[in-house]
Amino acid sequence: MIKINENYLLLQPSYLFVDIAKRVRKFQEEHPEKKIIKLGIGDVTLPLPQACIQALHKAVDEMAKAETFKGYGPEQGYAFLREKIAQFDFKNRGIDIEPDEVFISDGAKCDTGNFQELFAQDIKIAVPDPVYPVYVDTNVMAGRAGQLVKGEYSNIIYLRSTKENNYIPDLPASKVDLIYLCFPNNPTGATIDQQELKKWVNYALENKALILYDAAYEAFIQDQNIPHSIFEVPGAKQVAVEFRSFSKTAGFTGTRCAYTIVPKECTAYTQEGSPVNVHQLWMRRQNTKFNGVSYPVQRAAEAVYSPEGQKQIKTNVQYYLNNARIMRETIAQLGLHCVGGKNSPYVWVECQQDSWKFFDLLLNQAGIVCTPGAGFGKSGQGYIRLSAFNSLDNVQEAMEKIKQVL
């Protein structure tokens, strides 16, 4: 008899964004005349940068001729892209990451979801709260999470990110082995400075823990004192893996390209305590279960690093940050507390009531879709997330409507 992985039965009934989509669909069916402005899911709206479009066309033409056609590429990604990433995103910032420490993939969601496969089932994991649901759900599927008790899993250590700690969690009180961190944070938009980040790296070094550092929103960092990479912290290469993405950086949410840095020093251990190279484990995982990213897409990602590409993505990032500023200022005018929106496309708003109630209020009264904070975890209750990934017009219109409703 083919038996299921019963860990799946421990998952919470539905995926956050699916729930939201259902409520929005219902509202639209009941009010087909009303305009809806989506400030919910973090999906970009500006078209792909011209440099990427040109690179895509060129690569497609290569696929049309036998002499330039590309079949299977390297599972790890093409060297032309890995070299650009190592140079621009790391070496140019004084961080020593080599091209062969870069793994190209079709998404940071896949990579942050898949990385836990490399580790034992009985490790202790810590996740931020509120949190991007993928970190938790993939560990539930793997049988690490324990039982669901009042919306939280018994074996997971939740790192509370609250107003009190400026949305930067304290180090865990008990020992943990695998730590998920995300800065600039999704969903709160909070950032971390080098000194705070150093505490985490030192914790990992002292406890032989590993940090999975999600830096998908790195491109939005503007302030000088905010680290762009965990590898800016000395010693981090032994104890951290970093996830990056072109999704938000260059509008690739529908084009699909991301990358993960697994330094060659990065170490995990056998049950007996013998060191094992995490880079080689991930390489083996990817060689076995992945077949590389579409060639034209890798060429498009490469174009992000051309002089025009760099200019174009910066213009787009500024466009979204201007939206975020408008949202932040409106929220402040309304006398509500918020965080984020300065080095992040997200504004995390304290709504002084139940998240889903506030979600329904904004949807039903103003036609605005946000993301209820409670969907990201217990500490998200009483908050909503606003996303700046929309047009300036829509953001301005949405803020006017919010002012009328609140």
Next chain:
Amino acid sequence: MIKINENYLLLQPSYLFVDIAKRVRKFQEEHPEKKIIKLGIGDVTLPLPQACIQALHKAVDEMAKAETFKGYGPEQGYAFLREKIAQFDFKNRGIDIEPDEVFISDGAKCDTGNFQELFAQDIKIAVPDPVYPVYVDTNVMAGRAGQLVKGEYSNIIYLRSTKENNYIPDLPASKVDLIYLCFPNNPTGATIDQQELKKWVNYALENKALILYDAAYEAFIQDQNIPHSIFEVPGAKQVAVEFRSFSKTAGFTGTRCAYTIVPKECTAYTQEGSPVNVHQLWMRRQNTKFNGVSYPVQRAAEAVYSPEGQKQIKTNVQYYLNNARIMRETIAQLGLHCVGGKNSPYVWVECQQDSWKFFDLLLNQAGIVCTPGAGFGKSGQGYIRLSAFNSLDNVQEAMEKIKQVL
């Protein structure tokens, strides 16, 4: 302490094609003047069909304008593609598969590798021998395979495919829960008729087992009596999942698009024997760990089903099948036994000596790269796989060289 998944330590040292690449690189470094013809890895060589090229360019242009730009798509894939697949690959053949039973992905390697995640760790799995290594390695990583003893895993049931049974394995002698089948077969090129396939479906129905049916080479089927899908067999929708790919059908190995059919009737069970819907499990898995396939790539796949696309892919398939015919005839002239190459791009050659020795002989004496059968499992020993995915000129030249050497 961050402990590794020690199942990784049970994996055989290296991935077959990585080993081959190393030997080829060594030969090239030592003999830079010698021409190498690669009949090894099953990678296509003809450019993408023009219909796909046009669709790619058009979709790239859509990505350049805000009004037509596409961000995140549905994890399951766009309806425009799922509808074409259901219609052309199934309904037109009298098979009742609905668009919402189709899941678009970036590769059959990923899907065949990931699907085992849905099942309990203590299920008994059966794999063909010889076999595409991904089926085995992903189960080793999941801890299902047991210990490696003389090149085989103690908990896996190997379904021997040999000259004696015409490369169609017999039903397992002991009970199994999850069965991997692949027809037209990789690596042997053997096919299965409806009556033989029915035995497997009936076995699965009787034993509440599940069949993972890899039909990545379906496009090469020419004979009328060979089923294109396992769902041609009555009852199969309850007990089978089918994997298809555009890689070999339309030259998408570097473009990346595949699909998996999970019928809504398909059933697995809890430990206590309650039925669970496999379609919903896979949906949840994909929603959590996958973010959909690149939009332009899905448009390119859709173009495969246009009248021009259908004509172009058929021309390409015939080109490769002609190569296969030449290889088969040469092998026969040399007095060697072979199978495949008629409804498959692969020719499986009995080499009457150790596979790797024969591999080295062909590489060193003729500059020809094949795939040693032993790399696919015990029953592959004494065989090599030749792939027809090359130019006609190269295939003819390679066959002339083989004749001189053997």
